[in-house]
Amino acid sequence: MSTERNPPSLAEAVNAKGFGAAAGFRIVKVEPGQAEVALARRDDLTQFFGYFHGGVITALADQAAGVAITSGLPKGRIGVTVELKVNFLSPADGTELVARAKTLQMSGSIGVATVEIFTGGDKPERLCAFCTATMRALDLPAEFR
Template identity: 85%
Template sequence: MSAPLNPPSLAEAVNAKGFSHAAGFRIVAVAPGNAEVALARRPDLVQFFGHFHGGVITALADQAAGVAVTSSLPAGRIGVTVEIKVNFLSPADGTELVARAKTLKMSGSIGVATVEVFSKDGATETLCAFCTATMRALDLPAEFR
């Protein structure tokens, strides 16, 4: 019998503090090994051409990967980034970014996730970035247990 996994509510609790909260990341969906995180366009999140800044896209992908890996971990553990790689595929000029992450493999305390980041404008989505992230499972701080 395996240990119970982290509840989806953990993602909301972690997202409610610090950079994720300040940036405006919004948890859309969480299921074991999967996550969807969105971010609405704001003037302070774009670069000089008016597209979402690459650092913002990377941060959103990182958050989605962390939520996906954490959601597949036993209760009381959290995935933190060891390595992240992002390929930018097209300008992100929509009204919202949506990052969809999937845990590919968990092996001991190391997990690997992929993330597709879409620039969304109404019903139209354009793949703007692809990410791979390696996460390490650590014990959750006491305030989140």
């Protein structure tokens, strides 16, 4: 198997399609085993109190974990979610969310990542959620190879 890793540009290509693009996820940083993904506040992403919706926070964490795992995989492989757990710690009341993910361990085809999700933008950054994600490495679809 190749020791060459996926390029950071793969995260942009995957993020540009489907839900990630529709939601407005923005890739901030990608390094092998790490990722930072941000999301600007919009009214359609909030719940009835005006905070970012928990489903949106979860989706952002999932995307960041997938990018972190994928960035450390051999070229041509991608991490897809097997299990995800999110703890909501405080209301996400800022103008932006930032998810910072890092791979804890990759063993064979299964990897585990942690994600810290911060609310901020117009206010000092504050941890609002914490996530653990389990990902399985699969072959990339042909359109991304």
